[in-house]
Structure formats: structure tokens, C-alpha cells
Amino acid sequence: MSGPSLMDSLFQRTLEDLIKGLRQQLIGEQAFISKALEDIRKEIKSTDLSTKSTALLKLSYLSSLHFHDMAFASFHALEVLSSPRFSHKKIAYHAISLSFHDSTPVLLLITNHLRKDLTSTNEFEVSLSLQCLSRIANVDLARDLTQEIFTLLSSNKLYVRKRAVAVVLRVFEKYPDSVRVCFKRLVENLENYDPQILSAVVGVFCELACKDPRSYLPLAPEFYKILVDSKNNWVLIKVLKIFAKLAPLEPRLAKRVVEPVCDHMRRTGAKSLLFECVRTVVTSLSEYDSAVRLAVGKVREFLVDEDPNLKYLGLQALAIVAPKHLWAVSENKEVVIKSLSDADPNIKIESLHLVMAMVSEHNVAEICRVLVNYALKADPEFCNEILNSILSTCSRNLYEIIVDFDWYVSLLGEMSRIPHCQKGEEIENQLIDIGLRVKEVRPELVRVARDLLIDPALLGNPFLHRVLSAAAWSSGEYVEFSRNPLELMEALLQPRTSLLPPSIRAIYIQSAFKVLVFCLHTYLMQRESTTSSACPDNLPSGVSASVSYESFDGLSVEDGGDAAVTHGLTSTSASMTDESIVNLLNLVEIALGPLLGSHDVEVQGRARNVLGFVDMTKLDLLNPSAQEEKGLERKEVEASKTIELMHDAFSEELGPVSLTAQGKVPLPDGLMLKENLGDLEMICGDIQLPSSNSFSFGTPSNEQKVGVSFSNLQIKEDFEQSNESTSLLAEHRKRHGLYYLPSGKSEIISNDYPPANDHTSQGNVNDNSDDLAKLTEESLFPKKKPNHAKPRPVVVKLDEVDEKPIAMKKPEAKDDSLSGAVRDILLGSEDVIPTSSRSNLSDKPSSKRRGKEKQDTDPHVESKENLVDDGNPNSRRRKHRSHGKERRHKSPRKKNAEEREDNGQKEKEKSTHRHGRHKSRQRADELLNVSPQTPVIPDFLL
Structure with a gap:
């Protein structure tokens, strides 16, 4: 397709026309943009660079504000870039910065354009190319343009040098080997007195030091000089950030910089610099009490300021100092607590974090009570932030600050009733976890659970359904601690439970x-006790025949509780009469009967189980003589025995399980499984299922089987199929013995699944159980016992992994090639490229001249000699000038001798030139892999 005609170019819409047209489109804006893009696609193919640049400018606008793809214009942007006009270059560089990335096909074509503009005499063209390079530089561009960047770092045009310093950071990240070329000249710019150059250099080193501060310790004298002499607040802020990273690595450095930092805190009126000084002190110089107290005093000024921004910064500074100096928060607790009512949500959240930092086992109840009152009056978002802080702080390290668990369980119930509460899942987890770990709290837990179950407001709140799930589970699991189980049953079967989701309603039914x-x-035990009381000979002398169950209210779990359950005596004060049991069974039938037709499988299955149990026990339990009058045969298993078996099954106590429990189960010897059992489907594909006749539920043809129950019929059919199934299993085991556990016995094969672990003695089982769950029964008593009515109950703990659920993964090793190159420069390396003036850095012979010339510019020598500051700021420059004089005033004889030595060094390097780069990388890796040691530190720290 040919480009637009001259007439089209004359009437081309400009960017201003496009913006005005967009603003006039009240409706149909997308259609207008589509038409504009269609025009742009035509105009950008024009041979006229003015038309093309205008189209590219409009496309850049639509891409920036409306996110339209402009990848189709990549090559056209390069065409506009080749224009000699500065206005065209500006548009092209802007479009390239927006659209080019590492996978752009024409990215390689921009290299020569950038090189040409970087060497231009027009400083604005150089600035444009540097700005574009900082956005799109990749490995190839950084490598090819390192020479030009190196030259621009010493440009006499400050505007260009500032831009070159800024782009060095991107070049170093993409091509770490450029450090060996540009780093020394970058360090030399630290001595520049121009504030713009100094600000750019310090900003680059601030970013580099954040990634690997240890590599930049040898540059501490330069940074210290800037800290002392500079008057630019922005530069001082960046230097303080650098020292905040370096000071923890070298104690001598921290001792040296603490006084200048305090001086800045006393003298400066800039709040930004003052805050950075405070943050440096509280994070990296916290060992110096005088500096910390000065910083806390300055923080107080932030807190009482009317400006919400300064108040927020003050709270943030207190949050930083709180872990090591909690007294700083306590001294300002009035301001902190008052900030909980601030209008700014960020201030409220920061103050909340500080309040939670003051929590201890002595004041946790008081602080939580205050915070719950704030939550009742707060907006929904901050209310849940408060509740989340309480839950996370109180549950930290397995509730280490909780002494009174009865109070905490009541607090969880109270938090559930807060109108805006949305922390149902976390409250559920803690209610269940506390019930499993702390036995003494279970009576109070059942009482709180009962109050939650009968609260009608919770049933209609979907955020709290998980809390009701925990309450229902606790009521059933620890029902023996209830004073009135009949009330629990009514709460669990109330009609409004239909509002709950099926998964939680299934927990209610269970x-x-x-x-x-x-x-x-309990009813059976009472009936047996009443029967035995009629025989005075069975009772000891002095014991009344009537037993009062109220006397067992105070029995604990460890002594009286177990005995009570064993003898049929419970802690409940409600007596189970025939009438109450009949009403209870009728309630179960009425409430669960409609659920037999539920569409949820879990609800329907559990309801059938409960109703089946009721039908099996009701008639025989309440009126045994009625069965004899009707001529019915007594069941082989009486209802009392069935109830006893079910009670024993539910009485088995549940406890917390370690997250590493499965990993502690040993694998059986000889078990070889392929990953994910990938071939299991292929192996089991030829197995034929038994015929449908084996599972027929039709009416049996034999009339004698009419009176046989379904269970007996099922057992009989199982016996009939046993021979056939055994032969099939034996054949399958013979073919696929790989997936069978070794029996270690005779050739007899059973249909039952093999045991997971075959232990020969009970003692081994006990030993493994002890290894699996190591109970730490240490009560976390403080050195000074708090004034509590009773000691802190035992909290069951497992292994340390239980406190840290997620296994801490080892962080992935980062690319340290940049740090290695910096260490080679500062600590010495044979492969450092000298930074003396040379015609072409990419020239191979020039890269080989590293004999005597290296000694003159060895960074290792500089780190030990040139970086020494004896207190005179001019001493460093005097040494540089002295070295320069020595190089300039050499005698001809000495110069010839050095040239011969240099030639010999060249011949020697020719044989090892092939391995030079490999050796430098190897040395850099060795520097990175050694154990952390203090790098070479200048004498000014001594």
C-alpha cells in the first residue's frame, strides 16, 4: 500500500486536534479512537518524516493513556530517529522508551543510533539517548555502549555527566563486567563539588549498597566526607541510607558516624532529613543509648505535630524502635492510644501496631478490653484490623502471653458478636486449637460455645458461620463438661440452622x-445406679442410696472427671428421666426427619446415621416388655451395649497433630513406588469388577431369607464370594507384587489391607508415639509471678516446626556477578581494566597492557592507601597528584626499562589470554563464597 498523498499530509490532524476530538466525544469515544488509529497506521507509512513523526507522537499518546499496542510502529520509530532534526529525535526516543523491550525484534538496529547520539556535540541529543538507554538497555546494548558511557562519565558538560552517572546503574545491572571499566571513574565523581553530579553519584551507590552493602565498605571514607561536609539535604538522606546498611557490618564505622548523625538531628530544620537521621539511629545505631534518646525526643516532636503526615512518620519511627526499645513506646503511649481515634486510617493502623507492641502477659487483658471497645465504634475495615491484631498477638508462640485461658475464650466469643466482625475463620481455628491444647479451659469453652449456638444474630451472618462450626464441634466433642446437655441438643437442632451452609450443618448433626x-x-448409668441403690448390701456404710450428680460439678479432668465418666457419674446437674429421653428422641426425629431428602450427600448421610441409631435403640431402651408382648425376638446386641460402644468411641480424646507427623512415619522396607504411581492405571486397567449380581439388592428367591436382616445377608454373600476374590487377589499379587507390602508370614493371603506398621511389641508403639508428639509441659511463668488466682494452665506443644508451620525454604542464590566485580575493583584483582586515558577501550592490545601500568592504577592499592583519611580532606587529592607527578617526571633510562618490562609482560599474557576471563570469574566466586569477614577498612576508623 502506498503512503498518504501530499493532500492528506497537509490536512493531517495534530496531537492537539486528537486531544480536542477526544474531549468532545461524550459518547462513542472508542469509535473515535479506532478511527484515529486507522489514520495513524496510514500516516506512519509516509515517506515524509514530519508526517511520520506526528503520527508517532499521536500513537505514543494513545499508548500512554489508553494502553493501545504500538509494537507495529517499532521500525518506523527507528526511521524517525534517523532524522537530523532534534524535534523528530525527541519524539522517536520517547516512543522507543515506551514501546521497546528485550524481545523487540528491531532492538539491535538501535545500537548505532545510540552510539552516534552519545558521541554528538549537542548535549541535548546526548541526554535524550542516555535517557532512552536507561529504559531499554539490555545485555547487548550495555556491552556495546560501555565505552561511550565511560567517556561521558568524565564529560566537561555537567548536564551530560549527570545523565551518564544515572544510566550507569542500569548498565551495571545488565552487564556486570562493565564495572571493571566504569567503576573507578564513578568513584572519582564522588569528589565532584557540583551538587547535581554528587546527588546522582550518591543515588547510584545508594541503590547498589541496598543489594550488597558489604562490597562497598571500602568506600566508607568517601561517604563519611560527604556526610560531614555536604549541605544538600537530598544527598545527606541518600548517604544516611548507605550508612544504615554499612554500620551493622562494621562496629568501628558505627562508632564513627553516630556523632555526625546526631549533629544533623540537632541542627537541621528539614523534617525529611530529620526523619532519615532518626530512622538511621533506631535501625542501625540502636546500641548507642544517647543517640536513641535523642532520636526518641525528635520523634515526640513528630507525634504532637498537627500535620498528619508528620504524625504518621513519628508513629512509623516508633514502630521501628519498638522491638529493641519498648520504653520509647511506653513513654508516648497516651499519644499512641489517642491516635486510634484519628481520622486518617493510616495513622490509626500505625498506632494499632504500636499498641500491640506494648502487649505482655501482665496487661493483655486491659489492652484487649480497650481495643474491643474501639472496635465496637470503628468502621468495618478498622474494626477487623483491630480484631486481626488481637488474634495474631494473643496466639503468638502458642499463646505465650495468655495466662487466663478462660478469659481469652470468653474474649473470642465476645469478638464474634461485634457487628462488623469478619474474622470467623481465625476465631474458629483458635477455639478448636485451644480446646485441643488446654484441657483446663474445656468447661468454659463449652459454655461459650453454647452461648454462641443460641445467639440468633450469628446464624444470619455468613462471616461468622465458621465460628458456629467451631462452637458446634466443641459442644459435641466436650459435651461431658456441659451443665445441661439437653439445652445443647435443642441449640444444635433448632429450626434456624437451615440458614447455615450444608458443610456446617453436617457438623451440627454430627x-x-x-x-x-x-x-x-448418662440415662443408662443413672438407671443402673438407681437399680443398685435398692440393694443396701452393695453400698458402703454411711453412703446414701440416692446419688446427687451436682456434687461432681467441680471435678477436674485430670482426677474426678475421668472417674466420674468411668462410673457413670458426670459433671452435669441435669437428671435424665424417661420423659426427658423420650422428648429428646422425638426432637431428633422431628428435626432430622426432613433432612433425609436433602440434596447434600453429607447432610443426608449423617442424618440417616443418627435416625438409624435412634430407631435401633428407642424401643428396646425405653420399654423392653413391649417387645415381649408383641412377640418380637430380642436383638442379639442390646441397645445398652450399642450405646456403650458408641460412647467409648466418642470418648477417645483428640489432640493436636504435628505438621511433621506424616514425615516421621517410616517407609516399609522394600517398598518401591514410581513417582505419582504413573503406571498404576496401566497395571490396574485389566482388573474386572465383580458382576452386578454380587451387589443385587432385590428380593431373595428363597423364602427362608425373608426374616434375615440386610447385614446378615451381606455377610453371607461376602462368604460366598470369598473364595473367588481370594483367587483373583492371589493372581493379581503374583503379577504385580511390586505394589504389595511384604507380609513376612506364610503364603496365606488375606483380603484385608495390610497394617501400616507391623510392630512386634507394645513398647515400640509407645516409644514411637513419644517421638511423634513430644509434649512440652513448661508453664510460661514470668520471673515475677503475676497476681492471678490460679497458675497458667498447661498448653500442649509438639515440636518446634508446629510453631513455624511452613518449612523455611532456603533463599535462592542471586546473581552476584555485579558484587563480585565491585569487590575485584575495591579489594584488588589482576583483571581490572586500567582507567587511564586510552584511545579505544575495546581494543584488545590495550586490554593486555597490565604490567607496570596496573601498579599505578591498582584499586587494591587505592583501597589501602588512597582511601586513608588522616583528618585532612586534601590528603587524598595530594596523593593522587603525587602519583601523577611520579608518572610524568620519569627519567628516559627508567622509562626504557619499564617499556622492556611491559613488553615481557605482554609476551607472558599472550599464553594465558584465553583463560583470563575464566580466572577473573573464578576469583570473584571465591570472594563471594568465603565466610563473611570484615573487608579492608581504612585507617580513619581506627
Whole structure:
């Protein structure tokens, strides 16, 4: 397609026309943009560079504000870049900076354009190319243009040198070997007195030091001189950030810089510099009490300021100093607590973090009470922030600051009733976790759970359904601590539970099953006790025949509770009469009957289980004589025995499980499994399922089987199929013995699954259980015992991994080639490229001249001699001038001798030139792999 005609170019819309047209489009803006893009695609193919540049400018606008792709214009941008006009170059560089990336196909074509503009005499063209390079530089561009960057670092035009210093950071990151060329000249710019150049250089070193501060310790004298002499607040802020990274690595450096930092805090009126001084002191110089107290005093000025920005910075500074100096927060606690009512949400959150930093086992109840009151009056977002802070702080390190768990469980229940509470999942986890770990809290937990279950407001709040799930589970699991199980049953089966999701309603049904079994078991024990009381000979002398269950209210779990359960005596004060049991069973049938038709499988299955249990035990339990009158045969297993078995099953105590429990189970010897059992489907593909006749539920043809129950029929059918299934299993085991555990016995094969671990003695089982769950029963008593009515209960702990659930992964090794190159420069390396003036840095012979010339410019010598500051700021420059004089005033004889030595060095390097780069990388790796040691530090720190 040919480009637009001359007439089209004359009437081309400019960027101003495009913007005005967009603003006039009240509707149909997308259609207008589509039409504009269509025009741009035509105009950008024009041979006229003015038309092309205008189209490229409009496309850049649409790409920036409306995010339209401009990849199709990549080559056209390069065409505009070749224009000699500065206005065209400006548009092209702007478009390239927006659209070019590492995978742009024409990226390699820009190298020569950049090189040409970097060597231009027009400083503005050089600036444009440097700015573009800082955005799009990749490995190839950084490598090819290192020579030009090196030259511009010493440009006599300050505007260009500032831009060159700024682009060095991108070049170093993309091509670390450029450090060996440009680093020394970058360091020399630290002595520049121009504030713009100095600001750019310090900014580059600030970014570099954040990644690997240890490599830049030898430059501490330069930074110290800037810290002392500079009057530019921006430069001082960057230098303070550098010293905040370097000071923890070298104690002598921290001792040297603490006084200048304090001087800046006393003298400066700039809040930004003052805050940076405070942050440097509290993070890296916290060992110096005088400096910390001065910083805290300055923080106080921030806190009482009316400016919300300064108040926020003050709270943030207190948050930084709080981990090591909590007294600083305590001294300002009035201001901190008052900030909880501030209008600025950021200030409220920072103050909340500080309040939680003051929490200890002595004041946790008081602080939590204050915070809950704030949560009741706060907006929903901050309310949940408060609740989250309370939950995370109180549960830290397995509730180490909680002494009264009854209070904390009550607090969790109170938090659930806060109108804006959305922390149901976390409250659920803590309620269950505390019940599993702390036995003494279970009576209070059941009481709180009962109050939650009967609260109608919680049923309609979807954020708190998880709390009701925990309450229902706790009520069923620890029902023996309830004073009135009948009330629990009514709460679990109330009609409004239909508002709950099916998964939680299934938990309700299962908990109701546990409560029902407990009530029936208590009823049987009471009936047996009443029967035995009729025989005075069975009672000891002086013991009344009537037993009061209220006397067991105070029994603990460790002594009286277990005994009570064993003898049928519970801590409940409600007596189980025939009438109450009949009402209970009727309630279960009425409440769960409609659930038999539920669409949720879990709800339907659990309801059938409970109703089946009721039908099996109801008639025999309440009126055994009725069965004899109707001529029915007594069941082989009486209801009382069934209830006893179910009660024993539910009475098995659950405990916390370590996250590493599965990993501690040993693998059986000889078990060889392929990854993910990839071939299991292929192996089991030929297995034929038994015929459908084996699972027929139709009416049996034999009339004698009419009175046989389904369970007996199933057992009989299992026996009939046993021979066939055994032969099939034996054949499959013979073919695929790889996936069978070794039995270690005779050739007899059983249909049962093999045991997970075959232990020969009970003692081994106990030993493994002890290894699996190591209970740490240390009560976290403080040195000074708090004034509590009772000691802190035991919190069951497992291994240390339980406190840190996620296994800490080793951080991935980062690319340290940049740090290695910097260390080679500052600590010495044979492969350092000298930075003396040379015609072409990429010339190979010039890169080989490293004999005597290296000694004159060896950075290692500089780090030991030139970086020494004896207190005179001019001493460093005097040494540079002295070295220059020695090089300039050499006698001809000495000069010839050095040339011969240089030639010999060249011949020697020719044989090892091939391995030079490999050796330098190897030395850099060795420097990085050694154990951390203090680098070479100048004498000014001594």
C-alpha cells in the first residue's frame, strides 16, 4: 500500500486536534479512537518524516493513556530517529522508551543510533539517548555502549555527566563486567563539588549498597566526607541510607558516624532529613543509648505535630524502635492510644501496631478490653484490623502471653458478636486449637460455645458461620463438661440452622449425635445406679442410696472427671428421666426427619446415621416388655451395649497433630513406588469388577431369607464370594507384587489391607508415639509471678516446626556477578581494566597492557592507601597528584626499562589470554563464597 498523498499530509490532524476530538466525544469515544488509529497506521507509512513523526507522537499518546499496542510502529520509530532534526529525535526516543523491550525484534538496529547520539556535540541529543538507554538497555546494548558511557562519565558538560552517572546503574545491572571499566571513574565523581553530579553519584551507590552493602565498605571514607561536609539535604538522606546498611557490618564505622548523625538531628530544620537521621539511629545505631534518646525526643516532636503526615512518620519511627526499645513506646503511649481515634486510617493502623507492641502477659487483658471497645465504634475495615491484631498477638508462640485461658475464650466469643466482625475463620481455628491444647479451659469453652449456638444474630451472618462450626464441634466433642446437655441438643437442632451452609450443618448433626449418645449413656448409668441403690448390701456404710450428680460439678479432668465418666457419674446437674429421653428422641426425629431428602450427600448421610441409631435403640431402651408382648425376638446386641460402644468411641480424646507427623512415619522396607504411581492405571486397567449380581439388592428367591436382616445377608454373600476374590487377589499379587507390602508370614493371603506398621511389641508403639508428639509441659511463668488466682494452665506443644508451620525454604542464590566485580575493583584483582586515558577501550592490545601500568592504577592499592583519611580532606587529592607527578617526571633510562618490562609482560599474557576471563570469574566466586569477614577498612576508623 502506498503512503498518504501530499493532500492528506497537509490536512493531517495534530496531537492537539486528537486531544480536542477526544474531549468532545461524550459518547462513542472508542469509535473515535479506532478511527484515529486507522489514520495513524496510514500516516506512519509516509515517506515524509514530519508526517511520520506526528503520527508517532499521536500513537505514543494513545499508548500512554489508553494502553493501545504500538509494537507495529517499532521500525518506523527507528526511521524517525534517523532524522537530523532534534524535534523528530525527541519524539522517536520517547516512543522507543515506551514501546521497546528485550524481545523487540528491531532492538539491535538501535545500537548505532545510540552510539552516534552519545558521541554528538549537542548535549541535548546526548541526554535524550542516555535517557532512552536507561529504559531499554539490555545485555547487548550495555556491552556495546560501555565505552561511550565511560567517556561521558568524565564529560566537561555537567548536564551530560549527570545523565551518564544515572544510566550507569542500569548498565551495571545488565552487564556486570562493565564495572571493571566504569567503576573507578564513578568513584572519582564522588569528589565532584557540583551538587547535581554528587546527588546522582550518591543515588547510584545508594541503590547498589541496598543489594550488597558489604562490597562497598571500602568506600566508607568517601561517604563519611560527604556526610560531614555536604549541605544538600537530598544527598545527606541518600548517604544516611548507605550508612544504615554499612554500620551493622562494621562496629568501628558505627562508632564513627553516630556523632555526625546526631549533629544533623540537632541542627537541621528539614523534617525529611530529620526523619532519615532518626530512622538511621533506631535501625542501625540502636546500641548507642544517647543517640536513641535523642532520636526518641525528635520523634515526640513528630507525634504532637498537627500535620498528619508528620504524625504518621513519628508513629512509623516508633514502630521501628519498638522491638529493641519498648520504653520509647511506653513513654508516648497516651499519644499512641489517642491516635486510634484519628481520622486518617493510616495513622490509626500505625498506632494499632504500636499498641500491640506494648502487649505482655501482665496487661493483655486491659489492652484487649480497650481495643474491643474501639472496635465496637470503628468502621468495618478498622474494626477487623483491630480484631486481626488481637488474634495474631494473643496466639503468638502458642499463646505465650495468655495466662487466663478462660478469659481469652470468653474474649473470642465476645469478638464474634461485634457487628462488623469478619474474622470467623481465625476465631474458629483458635477455639478448636485451644480446646485441643488446654484441657483446663474445656468447661468454659463449652459454655461459650453454647452461648454462641443460641445467639440468633450469628446464624444470619455468613462471616461468622465458621465460628458456629467451631462452637458446634466443641459442644459435641466436650459435651461431658456441659451443665445441661439437653439445652445443647435443642441449640444444635433448632429450626434456624437451615440458614447455615450444608458443610456446617453436617457438623451440627454430627455434634448432635455425640450429645445424644452422651445423654443416653448418662440415662443408662443413672438407671443402673438407681437399680443398685435398692440393694443396701452393695453400698458402703454411711453412703446414701440416692446419688446427687451436682456434687461432681467441680471435678477436674485430670482426677474426678475421668472417674466420674468411668462410673457413670458426670459433671452435669441435669437428671435424665424417661420423659426427658423420650422428648429428646422425638426432637431428633422431628428435626432430622426432613433432612433425609436433602440434596447434600453429607447432610443426608449423617442424618440417616443418627435416625438409624435412634430407631435401633428407642424401643428396646425405653420399654423392653413391649417387645415381649408383641412377640418380637430380642436383638442379639442390646441397645445398652450399642450405646456403650458408641460412647467409648466418642470418648477417645483428640489432640493436636504435628505438621511433621506424616514425615516421621517410616517407609516399609522394600517398598518401591514410581513417582505419582504413573503406571498404576496401566497395571490396574485389566482388573474386572465383580458382576452386578454380587451387589443385587432385590428380593431373595428363597423364602427362608425373608426374616434375615440386610447385614446378615451381606455377610453371607461376602462368604460366598470369598473364595473367588481370594483367587483373583492371589493372581493379581503374583503379577504385580511390586505394589504389595511384604507380609513376612506364610503364603496365606488375606483380603484385608495390610497394617501400616507391623510392630512386634507394645513398647515400640509407645516409644514411637513419644517421638511423634513430644509434649512440652513448661508453664510460661514470668520471673515475677503475676497476681492471678490460679497458675497458667498447661498448653500442649509438639515440636518446634508446629510453631513455624511452613518449612523455611532456603533463599535462592542471586546473581552476584555485579558484587563480585565491585569487590575485584575495591579489594584488588589482576583483571581490572586500567582507567587511564586510552584511545579505544575495546581494543584488545590495550586490554593486555597490565604490567607496570596496573601498579599505578591498582584499586587494591587505592583501597589501602588512597582511601586513608588522616583528618585532612586534601590528603587524598595530594596523593593522587603525587602519583601523577611520579608518572610524568620519569627519567628516559627508567622509562626504557619499564617499556622492556611491559613488553615481557605482554609476551607472558599472550599464553594465558584465553583463560583470563575464566580466572577473573573464578576469583570473584571465591570472594563471594568465603565466610563473611570484615573487608579492608581504612585507617580513619581506627
